[in-house]
Amino acid sequence: MTTPNFSIDLTGRTAIVTGASAGLGRRFAKILAACGAKVACTARRKDKLDDLVAEISADGGTAEAFALDVRDAEQLKAIIPAVANSLGQPDILVNNAGIVDAEHATRMSTELIDDVLDTNLRSVFILSNEFARPLIANKAPGRIVNIASIAATSYSGGGAALYSTTKAGVVRITETLAVEWSKFHINVNGIAPGLFATDMADGMIERAGDFSVNFPRKRLGQPEQMDSTLLYLVSPSSDAVTGTVIKIDDGQGSR
Numbered sequence: 001m002t003t004p005n006f007s008i009d010l011t012g013r014t015a016i017v018t019g020a021s022a023g024l025g026r027r028f029a030k031i032l033a034a035c036g037a038k039v040a041c042t043a044r045r046k047d048k049l050d051d052l053v054a055e056i057s058a059d060g061g062t063a064e065a066f067a068l069d070v071r072d073a074e075q076l077k078a079i080i081p082a083v084a085n086s087l088g089q090p091d092i093l094v095n096n097a098g099i100v101d102a103e104h105a106t107r108m109s110t111e112l113i114d115d116v117l118d119t120n121l122r123s124v125f126i127l128s129n130e131f132a133r134p135l136i137a138n139k140a141p142g143r144i145v146n147i148a149s150i151a152a153t154s155y156s157g158g159g160a161a162l163y164s165t166t167k168a169g170v171v172r173i174t175e176t177l178a179v180e181w182s183k184f185h186i187n188v189n190g191i192a193p194g195l196f197a198t199d200m201a202d203g204m205i206e207r208a209g210d211f212s213v214n215f216p217r218k219r220l221g222q223p224e225q226m227d228s229t230l231l232y233l234v235s236p237s238s239d240a241v242t243g244t245v246i247k248i249d250d251g252q253g254s255r
Contacts, residue, residue, distance in 0.1 A: 008035050009035065009235075011037075013092055014037065014039075014040070014091060014092065015092035018127070019096040019097030020039075020042055021052065024226065028226075029041045029063065030052070031231065038087040039062070040087055040090065041063055042065075042067070046066075070123035070127065076127045080134065092144075094145045094147070095144065095170075098120045098166075099120065099163075100160050102160055102163075124173055128177055132144075139184075142187070143238075144177070144189070145230060146189070146191075148191065150247060150252065152170065152245075153168070171190060174243065174244075174245055175245075189242060191229055191248060196222065196225075229248060
């Protein structure tokens with residue numbers, strides 16, 4: 001009888017999740033911890049992270065809060081050794097932090113342009129390199145999951161052109177680093193979500209109305225619907241999968 005080669009047991013692994021204070025990042029941190037990983041929860045708002053760590057600990061998991069502004073390159077360089085000293089060398093990275101511009105291109109200030117580029121794109125490239133460097137030096141494998149968006153390939157013209165551009169960049173970073181690091185057994189993959197029920201989505205709906213009525217299934221996605229994909233991409237089951245971006249949009253981007 002053939003035994004399936006599938007496991008979501010992350011015992012002994014250390015994960016970093018950026019943007020973990022709310023939304024998808026919060027869910028990602030909780031599900032990784034539930035499967036046995038020690039999780040470094042990072043975001044600018046440490047008070048919210050403390051609440052998340054308390055929840056994870058109450059559920060029997062291991063997590064620690066780290067204040068991190070992903071726009072700051074020096075903080076990105078410092079976070080990997082800080083996590084390694086406290087929880088062990090991280091071998092899972094979820095680049096989740098992101099912001100939307102929610103503005104037409106010609107109305108964007110230079111400051112907003114910089115914020116969107118630094119948060120959504122620059123941070124992904126810098127932190128991925130900081131994460132990979134010690135793994136390569138120690139000949140240790142690793143997994144990176146970059147959170148892109150269906151906006152990377154689909155844009156309606158209603159504002160957020162720069163957000164769409166940065167998410168296309170995240171897809172390309174995923175593809176190129178996967179090639180560069182495949183020989184080091186560092187798998188780089190991505191998830192491209194549609195619109196899910198998060199704080200960010202709530203803000204968009206407040207400004208523009210409930211556009212989920214125009215979706216084929218008339219609903220927003222729920223964060224837990226991404227659990228299986230995230231766990232697949234960080235587990236031994238996806239050992240041969242790298243450079244792939246999986247779309248999870250409930251049919252929203254397929255119209």
